[in-house]
Amino acid sequence: MTVESADHRAIGQISPAxxxxxxxxxxxxxxxxxxSSGVENYSLGRLRELLGIPQDALDEIAFRDSPSxxxxxxxxxxxxxxxxxxPDSVMVTHGSTEALFLALAAIVRPGDEIVVLHPVYHSLHSIAEVLGARLRVWRLDPADGFAPDLDRLRDLLSDRTRAVLVNFPHNPTGATLPPASYAEFLRLIAxxxxxxxxxxxxxxxxxxxxPLPDPRVFLDRAISVGTLSKAYGLPGLRVGWCLAxxxxxxxxxxxxxxVSISTSPLAEFLATAVLTNGDKIVAERLGQARLNREILRGWAAGTQDAIDLAVPLGGVCAFPAVRGVTDVHEICDALESLGVLVVPGVCFGHPDRMRIGFGGPTEVMSAGLRAITQVIRGQV
Structure with a gap:
């Protein structure tokens, strides 16, 4: 595979997200x-109810700086x-976005070879690119349902590889590594x-x-990032972390x-309560997402003459193609006129596809799917 030339630019010249x-x-x-790529959002009141947080505990928080x-x-x-x-291997950050930025700023040098996925969330290629990395692209093939092909990765790795950047389960496709493939993936990196x-x-x-175990358990040179924005339904809390x-x-x-000095003591207090009871918080939304995935699967089966969908194995977003359409932008515009929001695939380099989030309220997702059917059938 061709290695893209390095282009070290000012950070302000980063590619548009x-x-x-x-x-x-x-x-x-x-x-x-x-x-969206997250589950239905929790309110503060619902969190307090689930976790038994008294009002007094919130009132006592002093808005001083937190440790770095x-x-x-x-x-x-x-x-x-x-x-x-x-805990000395953990850093709390403003969402996983800050964690990714800080980690890449710490490891990437101009001219480094960095393996990135395609398609992929923008932070997992654009930051390394603007820092001067030479990107080697591990393509996930739609013909394979976007399943990660380790032979393709093997061909990209060399003694010049500085880092491999991945997100599994994958955004936007929901693809992931089976346990046996995950073990081989870690072996290749090691x-x-x-x-x-x-x-x-x-x-x-x-x-x-x-869930796959965190790679930090196996690899000393692994850096893993996480967030409360996706599985925990708390994007507005802006809490993430990095294990490194x-x-x-x-x-x-x-x-x-x-950049940011530190995070908020209020956000950290709530995040501590959430992650102490993480199974309880995730279970409620995971059950909803599981039901929604089955509805999505049924919808795709009922529209398979027009929709090509690899059923997501993880995450809460899917990346279907519309058969016979090279660019779904007009479809997305038509949906917008009906009050429905999806993401055109051009945002991920696949203009024939759209990202559909299925982690939210079931009735909202069902209404959105009905609108997509109407638009692709020419019924509006």
Whole structure:
């Protein structure tokens, strides 16, 4: 595979985040949202009810700065739930987006070879690109249902590989690695002196087996990031985390001193309560997503003459193609006129597809799917 030439630019010249550009206004104005990659949002009242948080506990929080890597209590909870139990390997961040940015800023040097997925969420290629990396693209083939092909990855790895960036379960397709393939994937990474940057935003949203264990358990040079925005239904809390070697976290803190300094003690308090009771918080929304996935599967079967869908194995978004259509933009515009929000596939480099989110309220998703059927059948 051809290696794309490095192009070290000012950070302000980073490629536009096409997904965010599409959602920026529509997300707040269209009533039927089936675009999102997270589950139905929790309210503070529902959280307090589920977790037994008294009002007094919130009232006592002082709005002072938090430690640069986050509160000790939250880092301990994250280390127990996702890592090796060592809080010194954990950093609390403003969502996984900040974690990805800081980690890449710490490891990428101009000219480094970085393996990235395609299609993929923009943060998992554009940041490395603007930092001067030479991107080697691990393509997920629609003909294979976007299943990760380890032979293709093997051909991309070399002694010049600095890092491999992946997110499984995958955004936008819902593809993931089966356990046996995951073990082989880790073995391939371990054979090289490179980092693995693992975006685990959807790691707890799986349907046909147990979540894959965090790679930090197996690889010293693994960096994994997570967030409360997806499986936990708390995107507005803006809490994420990074599990990484402590020396790398020290470099990330140095960069962070110029960006965000620290996270909020209120957000950290709530995040600690949420992750202490993580199974309870995730289970309610995972059950809803499982039901919605079956509705989505049935809808795709009923429209298979027009819709080509690889059923997602994880996450809460699907990436169907519309048969015979090379660019779904007009379809997305027609849906917008009906008050329905989806994401055109051009945001992920596949203009014949659209991203559909199925993690929200069942009645909203069903209404959105009915609207898609009407549009593709020419009934509006």
């Amino acid at each position: 096409l997904l965010e550009d599409w959602l920026r206004e529509r997300y707040f104005t269209l009533p039927v949202d089936i675009s 890597v986050g509160s000790r209590e939250l880092r301990e909870v994250i280390a127990r739930r996702f890592g090796d139990g060592r 054979m090289r002196e490179c980092y693995l940057l693992w975006d685990g935003a959807f790691s707890e949203l799986v349907y046909d087996g147990d 070697p402590p020396d790398l976290l020290a470099t990330m803190v140095k960069v962070r001193d110029y």
